[in-house]
Amino acid sequence: MGRFRDRLTRFMYGRYGVDQLNRFLMGIVMISLVLSLFVPGRVFYWITVLGILLSYFRMFSKNIRSRSQENNKYLQATAGIRRSFSRMKSRSRDKxxxxxxxxxxxxxxxxxxxxxxxxxxxxxxxxxxxxxx
Ligand SMILES: [Zn+2]
Missing domain, CATH: 2.30.30 (SH3 type barrels.)
Known part of the structure; x- marks a missing residue:
């Protein structure tokens, strides 16, 4: 097990890893995976496959600058939505x-x-x- 962790650490060295955009992609993958079971046709199947490929590509990418630029763009584009979500959350907690x-x-x-x-x-x-x- 220790050896595997060493190898994994070495493999991930200099690679980008997981960021907010990747977490979002994984969320889409999970949702479309579930939907693909119930919705006829191949649309959600392909969204799942593409989402997995894209998030793995980004996770193992060595082009860290481009990946973090993508992530920043994602964060900027969703800033309003995420802010109102966190506002909704704190309001529902405020009894x-x-x-x-x-x-x-x-x-x-x-x-x-x-x-x-x-x-x-x-x-x-x-x-x-x-x-x-
Ligand atoms: Zn007023």
């Missing part, structure tokens, strides 16, 4: 507050839960609106 959008300026306002019907003053524009918490 003691409600989140409302101010009707006049779209600012999100966080208020404590369980206060009944309250008048909320927007901290940004000073506008008031009534919500049930």
């Amino acid at each position: 003691s507050h409600c989140y409302f959008k101010c009707p006049s300026c779209r600012q999100t306002v966080r208020v404590p839960k369980g206060k009944g019907k309250i008048c909320i003053t927007c901290p940004k524009c000073g506008g008031e609106f009534v919500k049930r918490t």
